Amino acid sequence: MKRALALLAATALFSAPAVAKETSFTIAAIPDTQNYIDYTHQTAEGFKFDANAMFLEQMQFIADHAKSNGGDIAFVTALGDVWQHQTKHIDPEHEARGFKWVPNPIMDTMFAPTQKVTTVEIPTARKGYELIAGKVPLSVVPGNHDHDAMWTDANHPAAPVFKDMSSLGMLHAGGLDNFRSLFGADQPLFKGRPWYVASHDGGADSAQIFTAGGYSFLHIGLRFDAPNASLEWAAKVIAEHPGLPTIISTHDYLTNDGERVPNPIIDNHAVDPDDNTPQMMWDKLISQHDQVFLVLCGHEHGQALRVDDNRSGNKVWQVLADYQDRRQTAIDAGAKLQQGEGIGDGWMRLMKFDMAGDTPRIHVQTYSTHYKKRSKDTPQYAAWYKAAEKPKLSDEQFHGQDDYTIELTGFRKRFGPGR
Template sequence: MASFSSLTRRLVLGSAIALVVLASPVLAGDDSFTIAVIPDTQNYVDYTHQTAEGFAFDANRMFFEQMQYIADNVESAGGDIAFVAGLGDVWQHQTLKIDPGHAARGFKTAPNPVLDAHFAPTPKVTSVEMPAARKGYELLMGKVPFSVIPGNHDYDAMWTDSKFPPAAKFDPKDMSTLGMLHPGGLDNFRSVFGNQSAFFKDKPWYVASHDGGADAAQIFTAGGYRFLHIGLQFDAPDASLDWAASVIRRFPGLPTIVSMHDYMDKDGKRIPNPMIDGHAADPQDNSPQMIWDKLISQHDQIFLVLCGHEHGQAMRTDPNRFGHKVHQVLADYQDRGQTAKDAGVKSDWPIGIGDGWMRLMTFDMSGEVPVVKVRTYSTHYKKLSVDTPEYAAWYKAHEQPHLSDADYQRMDDFSIELTDFRERFDASAK
């Protein structure tokens, strides 16, 4: 296939000739760069999705293939990926029924006939899933700045909260009838992606952390600007938001990207999934709207928010309190299971895998108005979404059934004009 640099030239310039252009190193001051966005990878590394458990193929190979593609196309390897943002739910299962911290605060579990088997604690988290996650991200070590944040599945425990038990009968049209899950404990996550891990300790681009690395900040330089990235834990509490605000004050004037797992649904609403509403279960946690109100809208440096968690895609733009635009982008492909169907997997429930899909956000800084070209690419099918004729037939019914095929395709292939970027950052970020 074409190199990543030639692929992005095709995306930005629309030139078919560029498909055969060899990649060249990205030089300081180059006007184009890409952020690779990795949505929820839990179904790739899920121990039940491996041949050792009788599954049709080793789904974790799809994860390794995705990470190798990124590693092969970072700037230091001659491509144009300048930063990588992992959006959480790195693995699938948990090791505890409830974490000691929440138990000490009086939280209790409720029986859940539908979900208890799925979220039963298992040692295969530490023997299969976490090692696979580590192996995948090791492919990026020493090659590119990156961020990994904890999603709800990455916590040590995830239980049905006794205050929100399941209904007597499950209604597929109302997910709240399943009861409400609540996550707790981050020892597992910190053991792999904590601030003392080999991934981040003493790295000059890893500039700040909080709660052992559950929240962390990075700086990268690309397109003639220095960018600040802040990653927040799931339904971040006030302590995390206060820390993030302090990081922004420490690096004044830098264009800032914030990533978090749970922020926006596929209709573009800043609301939690009713199955796992952190603030409802624990008032110490902030809802997505609260995070907007307390942090995102209050700091003019933040111009872009990235999130996963909700199955599908969405994008919205809102003015912050200074009147400047904040672009908020959802991408989560974990529920896509065409690869399982291709392999002949039979199931009463759809088998989510991910099918290799990820986001490539290419920043073209050459014009008076910078433009971000958002594309969706599968490292398994080795195609962009717009070059996949079956795309809508495969996925639309589960993600955006109300859209036409053409409108659905556009949800994974669009441009964002950064109309006020120069005004906000030219004097402070170069």
């Protein structure tokens, strides 16, 4: 009897304790950070405060709440426009193909090419992303501002009279050497990371796999107005990972009215037919692959949710978040900004997945690392931002745009019960 009791005690001592099944996790979605990193928004250039501090606060928040640090952030996706400026009038590849840059009074004043991209803006981005390097799987997609050049093509010249930004003339973004210098597949952020499973064009497009909530998820990051080669590569990656629930992040996809139409100021497809509009990305790629259940984007100021059935009859949730034009921090500091110019005020998306129950769900929350509050806990939220973003909504409805729940109907049927 004593021997039996001793054996039971030893078994209890050395056996691993039962581990509860993980049923929840968070994806952090970082919308356009360009106004934080913009070299003109720093005290060195005479600005009222260093806006880059808000960017670094966001990255430190993510590091502190990563699963590797005991938090619940399992994946990070940055939605493009990491920095603000470009280094060239036109990139050599497009110039060699016969495209021609023409002067544009607005662009040449507000976004003139500058080497401060490489001496100030990219180093700031590097400092921020190094805070989370190795702590959590992540993706960064290039937005239009992250390209080497953003130019008006000779076939779409700027109008002679400038009444507002819509008269810019059609812009095109080209060249990604600057982006690859930090976010390329061979750079320290990604090289050798087991979760970084594929890349295209040196990392201009990329794929990651992360495991959370009992599932392995495939994530694909696509560049701004992804060209045909990018979509073909993405389709191949999906085929190589059958059955994995798949998320796609890209820069320009939804307007804040939930339409899949390009920004009228910069539409790469209008200049170069090889590039794809948001609707073309839906038609050619997203709707064709039943594994894709979620699409995340930035670029268009504001927020939106759109749900469509793919060709298999299953739902695809498409989510926009972009807070770059929010400027309450600048107002409070007495900083003078041009019309349409913002800072961001530290707002980002936290998408909390609850995989328990028959129907998994995502609680979409909007959180400011500057104010250290969720949108729904900020009494001034509608007064600060509604007029510029969704003026026709009631305050309650506006709050609902940034704090809501997505029921992932049919998720178990598509992807199984999980582990």
